[in-house]
Amino acid sequence: MRGFLLAIASCFLPCAVAAQNTLTIAAQSAPTAMDPHFHRANSNNAILRQIFDPLVDFDNDGRIVPRLAESWRAVDDLTWEFRLREGVRFHDGTPLKAEDIAFSFARLPLVPNSPGSFASTVRTVKSVDILDDRTIRIVTSEPTPFLDAELTAVMILSRQLHENATTADFNNGRAMIGTGAYRHVSYEQGNRLEVEKNRGFWGDKAPWDRVQIRFVSSPGSRVAALLSGDVDLIDGVPTQDVARLDADPRIEIFSTESNGTAYLFPDTARDQAPFITDREGRPLARNPLRDVRVRRALSMSMNRQGIVDRLLAGQGRAAEQFASPVAIGRIPDQAPIPYDVARARALLAEAGYPDGFRMTLHGPNGWFPGDTEVLQAIAQGFTRIGVETRVEVLPTATFFSRATNRDFAMFMTTYASNLAAITLQQVLATRNPETRMGPFNRQHYSNPRMDEALLEAMQTMDETKRNALTAEAMRIAIDDVGVIPIFYPKAIWAGLKARVSYDPSPAWYTNALFAAPVDAGRAN
Structure with a gap:
């Protein structure tokens, strides 16, 4: 018995740290597929942004910010230049190359059975010219003032890794290799997704070692899971429950005007x-x-x-x-x-x-x-x-x-x-x-x-x-x-006040990129 208690004592601190670094989310909508080019839907975009990156993205204040591109500019009315970050690698170590941008653009209209294609985002792109390993010029067929905004929707894949990948390959996990802050671990269709920290990520390191996202369509079940402490964060908070949850000292509401x-x-x-x-x-x-x-x-x-x-x-x-x-x-x-x-x-x-x-x-x-x-x-x-x-x-x-x-x-x-x-x-x-x-x-x-x-x-x-x-x-x-x-609609999340804070996304994106662990001192 003494040995058993000592084992528990020795495990307590590291086990507690591990638990603290796992985020569990109950999300309302499951993705229709894991292929980042299959369906331009918020539920897909939100989930997959943890694993894959676009060149640029909108932040939660509506500004376009750098992602895989560290800088970009309109050279003239028909030409845009993007400078890629140095040293970016996919999760398996494959380096990001300028040719991957052209490959990703070309793949968009070729994804079969798409219920909402991404192809319109590059509809005016005439060519992608590679100036050097990190610099590309995108030439358009007509003036395209929204090109950088359009490209926020396009997640970048690798020609080397994904040239022959099908939507089924993404769904079964074989092709789930991106450049994002989290690496794919497992996916049960319509049930749950698990990802882990990408320790080779090009940007700020993710605060969560592991993230579990459960897809729970029932609003009552999501609320019940939060109140029981079974999950840390839920989205799609039933509007009639907002006031009740907000009054609960254990719960914090995160909301914003949606786009x-x-x-x-x-x-x-x-x-x-x-x-x-x-x-x-x-x-x-x-x-x-x-x-x-x-x-x-x-x-x-x-x-x-x-x-x-x-x-x-x-x-x-x-x-x-x-x-x-x-x-x-x-x-x-x-x-x-x-x-x-x-x-x-x-x-x-x-x-x-x-x-x-x-x-x-x-x-x-x-x-x-x-x-x-x-x-x-x-x-x-x-x-x-x-x-x-x-x-x-x-x-x-x-x-x-x-x-x-x-x-x-x-x-x-x-x-x-x-x-x-x-x-x-x-x-x-x-x-x-x-x-x-x-x-x-x-x-x-x-x-x-x-x-x-x-x-x-x-x-x-x-x-x-x-x-x-x-x-x-x-x-x-x-x-x-x-x-x-x-x-x-207003976009609303609810989380355990002692566990997580959330930067609410006007695009209704629910993922670990906007979630941060709550400092123990602040929680108390």
Whole structure:
């Protein structure tokens, strides 16, 4: 017994240190794949940024900061120069080379079955010229003022390591070799990811020796895991629980205005849309969502402020345009979208639907806190004006696959960007695989007037003129109700006060890069 106690005593200090250096997170959304070029989704980007690096990145204050590139500049309207850091190596010791940048760019449009391609980020890149081992020049086919911002989305792979790697190779761990602050240890699809400190990292050393991220879609289960001390940090805090958790002396809330918008995307492109019938269940002769009056009526039926106040407990802001308040280039001082049931009914009647119609509204389950409740509230508003609406929610991977296949008449999702022009270019620009415009335009919306203003904005190097053109494009899109903005979510995390502090990410990124151990003295 004495020997056993001595063994425990000798282990106590190192074991305690090891436990202190392990971070455990319960995250709401699992990645749809571990391939960093497969799906431009926040859940994927957040997780994979721990393992892979971009050339440059946005910090949590919205500034573009160096990552694998230590410096960069616009040489002229068509040329950008990037200087790579010296001595960067992938986790297996393979050195980062200038040719890896060209390889990574070229791979983006080649990833099969992508539900949201990264290819549009390099749509204007004409060539990547290697000046020396650490210097590249990117030549574009047209002026591209947002190129550095676009490249924040592209994580860099190695030609030597990843030239023949498939998405399956990333999912099973064989290709999970990056330059990031953490190394891949294991991944159980949809269940958990484990990473460990990269002791050869080029930047500041990670404070956590090991990180476990559990994917827990149930908000109640995430909260319960935090309160029991089973995890150190959770994201997607249920809005109705924020006040209760904030009052708990063991818990700290970390929140910020997000750069995202929750919105509805109606099918305006097809004469016949799925999940729409008359009130008797018979097919309609024409898709009613093609009529702007119907779309305006649906938008007016939504009590946005009521959704924010009652369903989100004030943890958000009613949307009046597509880009969030933190996005650059949005419309300044845009008037709120009116909530007017009587006018909405009149618009339906003007459009030829005095008796309304039936529709199913789709959305992902567990994408953001309260998403199903928000869908139900919207459906009630639609039904109130005569559009009898039912709700169907799906697991995120299934939902996004079906949305990309155009299986829905109207669906709810979110989009996040620090730039209003990029939001429009990704979601509402006329979809064109050749020019890589509109990769997230899943409903194939098209408005030539908006395209014209947006394309001019995206080629204008003068910031003042560019922002004015972006705002013009936004006005056209909102007036045409190409999408129906609902609200701007607040990004909220909760952590054990004695264990972890968190720098809240406007991009909703949940990972160990923003988490720091709490000093024992401060915790006490």
